Amino acid sequence: MESITILDNVEDKHIEELETVTIRFAGDSGDGMQLTGTQFTNTAAVVGNDISTLPDFPAEIRAPAGSLPGVSGFQLNFSNHDIRTPGDEPNVLVAMNPAALKVNIADLEPGGILITNTDAFSENNLKKAGYQSNPLDDGSLSGYRLFKLPITTLNRAALRDAVKLSSKDVDRCKNFWALGMMYWLYDRPLEPTQRWIQGKFKNQELQTANLTALKAGFAYAEAAEIFTTHYRVRRAAIAPGKYRNITGNEATALGFVAASVLAKRPLFYASYPITPASDILHELAIHKNFGVKTFQAEDEIAAMCAAIGASFTGNLGLTGTSGPGLALKSEAIGLAVMTELPVVIIDVQRGGPSTGLPTKTEQADLLQAMFGRNGECPVAIVAPATPADCFHMAVEAFRIATRHMLPVIYLSDGYLANGAEPWLLPKMDELPRFEVKLATNAEGFNPYNRDPETLARPWAVPGTPNLEHRIGGIEKEDITGNVSYEPENHMHMVLTRAEKVARIAYDIPDVEVFGEPEGRLLVIGWGSTYGSITSAVEEMQRSGKSVSSIHLRYLNPFPSNLGEILGRFDRVLIPELNLGQLAMLLRARYLVPAVSFPKVKGKPFKISELTAKMNELYED
Amino acid sequence: MSTDANIPTNGGGSQAPPVKLTRKDFVSDQEVRWCPGCGDYSILAQIQKVMPELGIKRENTVFVSGIGCSSRFPYYMNTYGFHSIHGRAPAIATGIKASNPDLSVWVITGDGDALSIGGNHLIHMIRRNLDINIILFNNRIYGLTKGQYSPTSEFGKKTKSTPYGVIDYPLNPLSVALAAEATFVGRSVDTFTSHLQKVVERAMHHKGVSFVEVYQNCNIFNDHAFDMFTDRGVRDDAMIEIEHGKPLVFGKEHNRGIRIRNSDMHLEVVALGDEISESDLIVHDEKAPDSYLAYMLARMEYPDYPVPIGVFRDITKPTYEDMLAGQIKTATEKMGPGNLEKLINAGDTWVIE
Numbered sequence: 010m011e012s013i014t015i016l017d018n019v020e021d022k023h024i025e026e027l028e029t030v031t032i033r034f035a036g037d038s039g040d041g042m043q044l045t046g047t048q049f050t051n052t053a054a055v056v057g058n059d060i061s062t063l064p065d066f067p068a069e070i071r072a073p074a075g076s077l078p079g080v081s082g083f084q085l086n087f088s089n090h091d092i093r094t095p096g097d098e099p100n101v102l103v104a105m106n107p108a109a110l111k112v113n114i115a116d117l118e119p120g121g122i123l124i125t126n127t128d129a130f131s132e133n134n135l136k137k138a139g140y141q142s143n144p145l146d147d148g149s150l151s152g153y154r155l156f157k158l159p160i161t162t163l164n165r166a167a168l169r170d171a172v173k174l175s176s177k178d179v180d181r182c183k184n185f186w187a188l189g190m191m192y193w194l195y196d197r198p199l200e201p202t203q204r205w206i207q208g209k210f211k212n213q214e215l216q217t218a219n220l221t222a223l224k225a226g227f228a229y230a231e232a233a234e235i236f237t238t239h240y241r242v243r244r245a246a247i248a249p250g251k252y253r254n255i256t257g258n259e260a261t262a263l264g265f266v267a268a269s270v271l272a273k274r275p276l277f278y279a280s281y282p283i284t285p286a287s288d289i290l291h292e293l294a295i296h297k298n299f300g301v302k303t304f305q306a307e308d309e310i311a312a313m314c315a316a317i318g319a320s321f322t323g324n325l326g327l328t329g330t331s332g333p334g335l336a337l338k339s340e341a342i343g344l345a346v347m348t349e350l351p352v353v354i355i356d357v358q359r360g361g362p363s364t365g366l367p368t369k370t371e372q373a374d375l376l377q378a379m380f381g382r383n384g385e386c387p388v389a390i391v392a393p394a395t396p397a398d399c400f401h402m403a404v405e406a407f408r409i410a411t412r413h414m415l416p417v418i419y420l421s422d423g424y425l426a427n428g429a430e431p432w433l434l435p436k437m438d439e440l441p442r443f444e445v446k447l448a449t450n451a452e453g454f455n456p457y458n459r460d461p462e463t464l465a466r467p468w469a470v471p472g473t474p475n476l477e478h479r480i481g482g483i484e485k486e487d488i489t490g491n492v493s494y495e496p497e498n499h500m501h502m503v504l505t506r507a508e509k510v511a512r513i514a515y516d517i518p519d520v521e522v523f524g525e526p527e528g529r530l531l532v533i534g535w536g537s538t539y540g541s542i543t544s545a546v547e548e549m550q551r552s553g554k555s556v557s558s559i560h561l562r563y564l565n566p567f568p569s570n571l572g573e574i575l576g577r578f579d580r581v582l583i584p585e586l587n588l589g590q591l592a593m594l595l596r597a598r599y600l601v602p603a604v605s606f607p608k609v610k611g612k613p614f615k616i617s618e619l620t621a622k623m624n625e626l627y628e629d
Numbered sequence: 630m631s632t633d634a635n636i637p638t639n640g641g642g643s644q645a646p647p648v649k650l651t652r653k654d655f656v657s658d659q660e661v662r663w664c665p666g667c668g669d670y671s672i673l674a675q676i677q678k679v680m681p682e683l684g685i686k687r688e689n690t691v692f693v694s695g696i697g698c699s700s701r702f703p704y705y706m707n708t709y710g711f712h713s714i715h716g717r718a719p720a721i722a723t724g725i726k727a728s729n730p731d732l733s734v735w736v737i738t739g740d741g742d743a744l745s746i747g748g749n750h751l752i753h754m755i756r757r758n759l760d761i762n763i764i765l766f767n768n769r770i771y772g773l774t775k776g777q778y779s780p781t782s783e784f785g786k787k788t789k790s791t792p793y794g795v796i797d798y799p800l801n802p803l804s805v806a807l808a809a810e811a812t813f814v815g816r817s818v819d820t821f822t823s824h825l826q827k828v829v830e831r832a833m834h835h836k837g838v839s840f841v842e843v844y845q846n847c848n849i850f851n852d853h854a855f856d857m858f859t860d861r862g863v864r865d866d867a868m869i870e871i872e873h874g875k876p877l878v879f880g881k882e883h884n885r886g887i888r889i890r891n892s893d894m895h896l897e898v899v900a901l902g903d904e905i906s907e908s909d910l911i912v913h914d915e916k917a918p919d920s921y922l923a924y925m926l927a928r929m930e931y932p933d934y935p936v937p938i939g940v941f942r943d944i945t946k947p948t949y950e951d952m953l954a955g956q957i958k959t960a961t962e963k964m965g966p967g968n969l970e971k972l973i974n975a976g977d978t979w980v981i982e
């Protein structure tokens with residue numbers, strides 16, 4: 010990569026140092042806010058800030074322009090130190106129209122910077138957003154530092170002589186104008202975005218238009234003296250190494266490609282499109298040169314079955330979906346349990362039940378993953394903690410599936426999927442190795458012979474001479490795999506399948522305690538709540554309180570040392586984006602009086618919500 | 630460690646000794662447990678008989694089924710087998726064939742399994758033209774669940790679940806397959822052993838999806854369902870064996886035929902004689918690029934028409950698995966074999982010292 014001038018050493022008397030800034034860009038779903046946010050994120054990351062993002066977009070492709078349901082937002086937090094969340098309250102809100110203002114203003118911190126595009130505050134748009142009077146003029150925004158800028162007009166003026174484009178195309182560049190302005194305000198370089206524009210727009214006019222808009226916004230902010238100060242957030246003191254910015258879905262896809270390379274088995278991904286899992290299909294479809302086969306199935310049942318078929322032939326059979334799709338897959342997951350084939354099922358959870366909140370996050374599929382099948386049907390479950398952790402847990406999912414010969418559910422969620430953070434790139438020799446053996450020896454072969462340690466059966470794939478055998482969903486006689494309705498055998502097999510999952514506990518790391526190993530309050534999290542919980546616990550620790558936390562990336566089985574840790578604390582708190590599913594499991598399993606702290610709003614926890622609850626329980 | 634995607638292919642190409650296999654080699658050690666007199670026995674026997682003729686190795690053969698009496702089939706074949714869940718065999722077979730094109734993949738299914746619960750998977754597997762052989766055992770009843778009507782049961786039929794008669798209109802399996810753009814479509818009868826062998830053999834040699842409907846008697850819940858046209862005494866006049874390039878002639882005396890009526894373009898049964906000769910009849914063309922004629926023939930039903938058996942369609946189109954492998958090849962030629970280190974390090978990166 011070309012080097013970028015970082016202005017850390019430049020003297021500028023109007024510049025103010027900040028540690029952390031949270032910006033939210035909000036506009037109509039056609040305004041390009043996701044792109045604007047992503048560009049700002051990349052630039053902040055590339056110049057060395059720590060970052061964390063929260064995209065928030067409507068489920069409708071294009072809700073009516075200017076309407077409240079059509080508002081699209083992108084929040085990002087960038088910092089000179091290690092951060093783990095996209096920030097509780099934005100310090101800055103960029104509102105491209107009245108609807109965006111209406112939807113987001115309540116979140117802006119008191120006294121925060123509010124930048125508005127006055128051109129969009131027409132009578133019509135105000136009405137669509139449900140405003141009786143223009144909030145820009147009626148004093149209702151006096152608690153904020155309000156900047157009223159005619160962004161559409163200024164952008165048009167900047168492009169008038171520069172390009173020959175329709176006014177519609179010109180207006181579409183206004184998000185880059187706004188971005189340029191924000192780059193000046195937060196002292197970020199233009200180069201990374203300029204390079205992106207040059208790569209993206211092959212049409213010369215469009216390229217020039219977007220570049221001009223970006224520069225014009227920057228120049229305007231610098232020259233017009235509307236902002237008395239601008240701000241600098243220095244590069245973060247985070248672990249040394251090479252980084253790139255990555256979303257959870259990208260990391261998931263790359264992790265599964267890596268699993269294929271490490272296992273030396275081809276990857277076969279079968280999926281039916283569903284938000285927020287579709288990007289994994291898109292990403293994997295690109296990597297055909299790794300031998301990755303992607304199959305867009307006719308539905309989730311077919312996708313699950315095709316993955317099973319691929320696993321039967323010795324491929325890494327993988328399928329991915331979101332909650333409603335996992336429901337469809339359940340019968341076939343049972344088949345994978347019965348046939349003891351290594352398959353991985355990705356569930357990028359979203360708000361439910363039913364189609365629920367397609368673009369919003371939730372963690373409410375845990376019990377579905379755990380129990381949502383007929384019969385005694387245990388599967389292993391893993392859950393990544395952060396966008397970058399998705400890479401590692403994806404590899405882990407197949408390591409477990411192939412070593413133990415069973416299906417593994419990989420529980421991600423909408424917030425992890427779309428959220429981004431800097432990823433400390435792993436070195437090749439640090440990647441886990443796992444050896445995958447296919448059965449070849451006919452001597453003494455039986456399809457349900459078991460490895461004494463893991464109880465895994467041999468992976469004997471079609472094409473191997475003299476290992477011909479039949480498997481299926483009907484109960485198997487142990488060892489031979491023949492159909493058996495024998496009562497004793499059935500009980501034995503039910504117990505064996507449960508034992509297989511239980512034995513994974515010997516093969517996964519102990520869970521680590523963040524903070525003191527014993528004390529007053531233990532907070533337990535799983536999945537994407539890692540960032541908020543850890544930050545909140547850190548805050549409690551800084552104020553001298555005896556609070557520790559653990560984060561579970563292995564949900565079935567639980568790590569071996571979990572029960573023992575639970576016993577060392579007076580109180581246990583479990584914040585979850587559901588009504589207490591993990592809490593239910595832990596209470597049942599370890600008989601701890603854990604307190605559940607549920608939130609089901611389609612949004613991640615704020616640090617402040619968590620510290621408030623922790624304080625309450627701490628004093629209790 | 631090498632980070633190149635140097636991934637071995639599956640072991641399809643093993644070297645078996647050049648001994649000629651026999652029917653016995655394809656018989657598994659499992660006891661066959663169909664009702665005595667079931668048509669499934671004959672179909673099993675015919676397939677076991679032709680397997681050695683087809684020259685495919687046992688280890689490279691996979692039978693996949695759903696759920697139903699017929700779907701027990703894979704247990705009885707001494708090959709690889711997968712007895713899966715109701716209706717989903719086509720989807721599992723798709724995963725098997727797409728992930729390892731070297732395998733000879735067979736789907737064994739019933740009328741309920743294929744056309745009711747699995748209808749969706751069936752049409753999609755067919756339209757993708759994977760090189761998979763589907764054998765649909767059509768007994769026009771649910772056998773395993775003991776006698777409910779199926780999607781191919783006749784309108785008005787009284788069964789356990791329809792004491793007042795079936796009020797759903799039946800599906801014609803061949804019409805479904807043709808509408809889904811099947812590249813090979815055939816039909817035979819469980820008791821027509823040599824005909825059945827011939828059609829199965831043709832299906833196997835077809836590169837692409839092949840769909841074979843087999844009329845199969847269920848002597849417990851739907852006995853004699855096909856007798857009115859398959860019985861020895863009537864079949865010459867009630868059935869017609871269609872053959873590529875031959876005019877559609879039938880009847881004990883070879884004195885009747887099928888032609889297209891000019892006035893409304895419908896099929897018409899005619900008597901051959903002074904006025905109408907063989908040259909007026911339809912000449913069966915299984916290679917026709919469009920499926921109009923095959924579709925018309927597939928719709929011929931007793932007693933208005935003789936029931937056709939044979940190969941209705943056999944055309945060539947690229948297969949899904951070949952095109953998928955082709956895309957992988959092209960991508961690898963263009964981008965080079967996947968390199969994990971490069972993949973991880975792609976895009977904008979930065980270094981923190």
Ligand SMILES: Cc1ncc(C[n+]2csc(CCOP(=O)(O)OP(=O)(O)O)c2C)c(N)n1
Nearest residue numbers: 696697698699715739740741742771772773
């Ligand atoms: C999900 C599910 N639903 C229902 C069943 C019950 N069931 C088993 S076989 C069958 C119908 C089988 O009929 P057909 O496919 O015609 O096969 P046959 O038994 O006649 O060979 C049904 C409904 C099942 N096993 N699974």
